[in-house]
Amino acid sequence: MAATDHSQQIKQDSQEYLITALLQLLQTNNLNDIKVTQVVKKAGVSRMAFYRNFETLDDVLIAYFKPKIDAEFELVINRVPQDQKMAALGNFFAEIAETMSLAVKRNYEYIIQNIFNENMTHFYDTAMNWDNFSPIQRKYWTRFMSAGVYAIWREWLIDGQTESLNDIHILIADFQVSTLKALANEKHD
Known part of the structure; x- marks a missing residue:
């Protein structure tokens, strides 16, 4: 059970990091000019983490x-x-x-x-x-x-x-x- 809780916490943390990163990038960029690569780099997570949580930037x-x-x-x-x-x-x-x-x-x-x-x-x-x-x-x-x-x-x-x-x-x-x-x-x- 603890491993499942830990996995869920990692997933939730990744989502929050990705949301925060995208919102920060939107301060200076239009949504259609932002790439997933920029978001994951800013969030400090992998592309795999992005696609485990979201399909598109709209989903974020x-x-x-x-x-x-x-x-x-x-x-x-x-x-x-x-x-x-x-x-x-x-x-x-x-x-x-x-x-x-x-x-x-x-x-x-x-x-x-x-x-x-x-x-x-x-x-x-x-x-x-x-x-x-x-x-x-x-x-x-x-x-x-x-x-x-x-x-x-x-x-x-x-x-x-x-x-x-x-x-x-x-x-x-x-x-x-x-x-x-x-x-x-x-x-x-």
Whole structure:
């Protein structure tokens, strides 16, 4: 059992070293200009260690961002009290604001957006009662809201969060409610 624990710790350490190395390289390089060789050299691990943990550099970034974004959505899905949720979101956004600007600048924003979209779909599948909506309405409303919410958070983060988190939260909730009401009022065949 101890050997297995040790192997797992080595694997976890290698993943962390690779994530850290890639994030450091992204400070000065675009994602598509970075090679696996550069990452493993900076991380101090072998290419074999890289490919035991990841298939692509995108996978490294997914391993970094997905748990962070998933955790924030879990707060919303599990209906954590508003004050706790807002405090957690505030901390999350404070942590990710610089990273978001860098993601835009270094061409890896699509990774964050894809994880966000997956979580939005999961959130709406979990939180919404879709009984009175057609599959088309469900699919496209979810995509529309995901794109809109992402665009609002992105703009807010990149613009330096000049509005309060609460104001942004209310704005998104208002958009969600009004578009859902419009969708419910739509006559479908």
